Amino acid sequence: MFANLIGRPKAELDTPSLTVDLDAFEQNVDKAAAFLASKNKQWRPHAKCHKSPVIAHRLLRAGAIGVTCAKVSEAEVFAQAGIRDILIANAIVGSQKLERVASLTHWADPVIVVDHFVQAEALAAMCRKRGTTCRVILEVNIGMNRVGIRPGTDTRELAQGVAKLPGIRLVGIMGYEGHLLALSDPEEKAHKIRNAIAILEETRDTMLQDGIECSLVSAGGTGSIEITSECAAPTELQSGAVIFADPFYSERCGLVGYTPALRLIATVVSRGKLERGILDAGRKTLHPDTHPSKLIGTVEGRPLNDAVIASLNAEHGILELGPQSQDLRIGDKVEIIPGYCDFTMILHRALFGIRGGLVETVWPIPGRGCLQ
Template structure:
């Protein structure tokens, strides 16, 4: 069941039903423009990761600003975002299972689709699915660029795997995926820069192994919101795939000299004060089911005198500093998520606001698309 719309265009914030996912349109649009400008100036294509916002409307804004396509993380997520009009989708994951592969091929019949692999057995599965469906799938080899996740760690295997993809019916070898998620959150800027450089060197080593076999490597994609400046300067990638820059969150705000210096906080959870039991504590109607807490507690926007300290399923505890001003019963607070991506996935609707008034109420199109 989809939840009722929490607001209507023209409403002021005090009329929005809470808890609600709220986006500041001025900040969102500024963030989209800033990243598009940085990528263009750096001579690099921009492929934003849509797993952050899960919204066809936001994908439209990114494409209109110059993005060459989008990333999605799941087949169902890609399907849900086709309404954006996107023509080039990278499903930056390893897709297995006959049903999923058939649906992947279904998308590939309408738009350009690329996905990832790291071993020959998976290449055979992808090729069989493409042949079965009369489709062509473009393939990137995912390499481990330093974060010890899904990528191929032995670079001696990159060349033979690229050859296997190149020979496989229904597949087209496109290049490399070299994303390093944990590196996006390295706090110290020098350490973050060093990590980006090391990742770039690994990607270039893998590229050279492919070129030595006479194959082309047209795409090296990766990078992210935390490392985008370094990724642009290293010039190893042909495209970057940041996601969180559209919204930002508390965790990215902890990076020293990080993306919060460039991008504005645009995503909030609007909550109402529902109990004022004592002078130094209030409770709000947003808890674990509204706020993903894997990266800590949320902040309270523009209220340094308030600290969100504890959450139950449906409520949150907010403590007030000694000289702080206690919120009143029914007062609205804008909470800054600690981790934007999974927070978005908690909501069916996104309330887009400009100057304190609702301009749009957008569906979170790919909410719950985990298949």
């Protein structure tokens, strides 16, 4: 439905439209892949930031080993697109979901996270019923205090029990240091992340001493990519949003050396007051949580240095305009860097790839809305 837009100037896109600067995106992808390879870490980027098999395949070509996702329905989207190595970094509970996981093993090679024997036992029983086997890993609570088995004796006993279940194969562990990504003091952040990842190292060593496989140790967020990659234990990092490098990661998490790649194009639809402009993009287009979005200028490249996004309503964005920006007219189009890609991508059906100011490609986002 968007084929007629290929080759057209980005200014001709109907609004609101989410776009990606292809040069910045590709530089980010290649830089992250090369960096992790230099640290002898595999890359299994989390797909929550893009929800797109097209992008996942681009990351695979750069060196990623597979994808991470949160839901069975997301895994199905990527498996249907030919991606086999899929980590579902979430506990799967309920017979319908377990049936789908068992079916998924016939055309992909998923890894399922568990943090309780009840979850593992149910998955193993379903796999036996369907005549298949599924890889599993244990999620260890390394300080996030959301999910994950308590490290130490509890984890050891769970590993021993899960390893004995026919129908599943325990292959490793994971942990997420997400509670530490936005620490402002670099030394404190590095120290606490290293301590958190050390819990995974101790867990791995205990499992190996017990004769239990632990060939996969998964960790890492975009906001901790440099620190976690220096830790010995992880075999792979899930850092995914580095490909877009949105302001949350650069301004809150200290990510450096990557270029923000996403842009939201919106139109000025009302100018009721000299110091105010109203956009056709609100909360249904840009999610206000986690980190504010940044107005960068018009699509023609004119900066709007004294204009800010003051607030977002359902359908509208309210701009506060300083003296240099008060000549904005109804019909002018502006560009915005979304503050946090994970909460933005799910609001859109397609991502428009821009190079040299022209629409080069249009990528569908079939993973949006995959909640089960």
